[in-house]
Amino acid sequence: xxxxxxxEEVEDDQSQVQGQGPNRGSSQLRAAWxxxxxxxxxxxxLLHVEERYMPSMLYITLIQRDPERRxxxxxxxxxxxxxxxSDETVFPLSVSLMDRFLSATLSVPVSPYCxxxxxxxxxxxLTECDNITADTLCxxxxxxxxxxTLREMERVILATLRWDTAAVTPQDFLPHFLASVEQxxxxxxxxxxxxxxxxxxxxxxxxxxxxxxxxxxxxxxPSLVAAASLNCALRGLGNQGPSQLAHxxxxxxxLCQTELAVLQCYSDMIEYGLHQRLRSGLQQGPTEKEAExxxxxEEDERAGTPTDMREIDF
Numbered sequence: 001x002x003x004x005x006x007x008e009e010v011e012d013d014q015s016q017v018q019g020q021g022p023n024r025g026s027s028q029l030r031a032a033w034x035x036x037x038x039x040x041x042x043x044x045x046l047l048h049v050e051e052r053y054m055p056s057m058l059y060i061t062l063i064q065r066d067p068e069r070r071x072x073x074x075x076x077x078x079x080x081x082x083x084x085x086s087d088e089t090v091f092p093l094s095v096s097l098m099d100r101f102l103s104a105t106l107s108v109p110v111s112p113y114c115x116x117x118x119x120x121x122x123x124x125x126l127t128e129c130d131n132i133t134a135d136t137l138c139x140x141x142x143x144x145x146x147x148x149t150l151r152e153m154e155r156v157i158l159a160t161l162r163w164d165t166a167a168v169t170p171q172d173f174l175p176h177f178l179a180s181v182e183q184x185x186x187x188x189x190x191x192x193x194x195x196x197x198x199x200x201x202x203x204x205x206x207x208x209x210x211x212x213x214x215x216x217x218x219x220x221x222p223s224l225v226a227a228a229s230l231n232c233a234l235r236g237l238g239n240q241g242p243s244q245l246a247h248x249x250x251x252x253x254x255l256c257q258t259e260l261a262v263l264q265c266y267s268d269m270i271e272y273g274l275h276q277r278l279r280s281g282l283q284q285g286p287t288e289k290e291a292e293x294x295x296x297x298e299e300d301e302r303a304g305t306p307t308d309m310r311e312i313d314f
Contacts (some may be wrong), residue, residue, distance in 0.1 A: 019077035036112035038179050043223075043255055046168055046176070050222050053096060053167040056105035060219045062106075069108070072099065073116045076212045078115075080140045084132055086124060088205050092212045093123035093168040097157065099218065100167065104160050109153070114145045122165055170208040173226035176200060177255055181230065181248055203233035209269055214273055220266065223256040228266035232274075236268070 063070050074095050081091040097119040102108065109115050117137040124131040134147040145153075158165070178197055207229035211217040217225055231249055234240060240248070249267075254258040 038176050040255075043173070043180075045174050047170055047221075047257060049221055050168040053100065053111065054221070055099045055218065057219070058102035059099070059106065063215050063218055069112070070099075070102075070215055070218075071213055073112055076113060077116045077120055078209060078213060080120060080137065083140070084136060086120075086132060087128050088209075089127045089169065089171045090123045090132075091209060092171055093167060094119040094163075095212050096167040096169055097122055097161065097165060101157050101160050111145050111149070111153075112139045114153045115157070118139055118148055118157050119155055121150065122157060126165055138197075165252070168222050170211070170222045170229065171205065171225035173223050173256070174204050174208065174230065177230050177252060179227060180251065180255055181234075191192045196303055199237065200230065200233050203236060205272070207232050210277065211270060216269065216273070217266075218230060221256070223265070224258055224266055227252040227256040227258075228264055228270055231263060231267045232270045235271075246252060 075095050078091050095201065098116055121132060121134060121137060133151045138145060138147050138150060178201060182193065182197055208225055211225045231252055234245060234248055249263060250260055253263040
């Protein structure tokens with residue numbers, strides 16, 4: 001067995017597009033997927049660590065009673081991350097940091113958007129080579145706070161969280177779940193394995209981001225959100241038979257160490273939330289992409305997952 005230590009970093013089209021945002025670099029290098037850092041051992045480690053980054057039950061209860069402000073901040077963070085073209089891991093990590101900060105303090109700062117911007121800044125520094133700048137985040141907030149205040153907020157967040165910022169998010173589980181599903185799944189005619197995985201990952205990321213915005217999923221472990229999002233993506237694509245879908249659902253439930261009924265319940269919640277988001281967006285005036293989604297919904301009672309996070313009106 002030959003072993004290579006060569007780091008096969010590639011510059012793909014997606015990284016070039018992401019680098020075209022304001023104050024972003026021209027491109028970002030991505031290392032190829034390494035199967036040696038995947039598998040059941042890695043998933044078990046993530047499952048063990050994820051409990052450490054869950055917000056308190058008191059905070060979850062308070063937010064679910066009055067979710068509007070938290071969902072407003074999460075939606076703003078998502079819009080900023082999409083507009084800047086940040087990595088897909090920045091948004092869920094920034095919201096996780098915000099939830100943990102509010103869970104520890106149980107008080108909202110004078111400028112809530114400064115808190116959200118500070119969490120985005122930390123998440124970008126942690127996950128991206130070309131991180132978002134403070135000036136860019138201040139501009140996104142219409143300069144309601146200066147860069148000096150944002151940097152001070154960054155220090156307050158880090159001190160409150162004791163510099164423990166590498167939280168586990170649903171996006172951390174998705175590539176490992178996808179690899180496990182692909183190993184057991186049969187090839188689908190018309191689409192290559194690489195294209196199918198890319199589509200599943202894109203749809204799963206979209207649904208997981210929707211769950212991050214929705215306070216109903218605040219108390220759900222990231223592993224369960226990732227498994228339910230992938231389960232919904234498999235349903236929405238419709239290229240698997242009922243027996244294959246049932247088998248993959250059982251495997252996802254086993255991977256995230258939960259009951260199959262619980263996984264199905266959260267999958268149904270995601271599909272219901274997706275219907276609500278799409279219908280709400282279409283009633284407010286559909287765009288061309290939203291009109292295409294509406295036609296698909298009329299053809300099939302079950303919603304198919306969109307290809308981009310920005311196609312859903314959060």
